[in-house]
Amino acid sequence: MWPYWYGGSFGVWGWVLMLVHAVLWVGVVALGVYLVARALRHSGMGPAPERVETPLEILRRRYAAGEISSEDYQRMKEELKHD
Structure with a gap:
């Protein structure tokens, strides 16, 4: 048979210790x-950081999409190389 200290209850310290245990x-x-979460973020499995396009990449994309002419592309490309 289990001993019944304090009349079968935990007493004040029993409740305090249960609260400390729950908080832990x-x-x-x-x-x-x-x-x-930190391991996933540093392992490459988390969301990828946004990549910022360089001005030359933007120019190439615009030229490939037909937004600018070949002459404009060449002129802007030279301007970017000199900056």
Whole structure:
């Protein structure tokens, strides 16, 4: 038979220790979620950072799409190379 200290209840310290234990488990789970999210972000499995096009890449894309003429492309390309 189990001993019944304090009349079969936990007493004040029992409730305090249960609360501390619950807070510790919440902390452990939160730390685990943080570490997994951080590992995914640094492993390349997370969202890819946005890539910014260089001015020359934008010019090439516009020329390929037919937005600018060959003469404009050559002129702008030379201007970009001198900058």
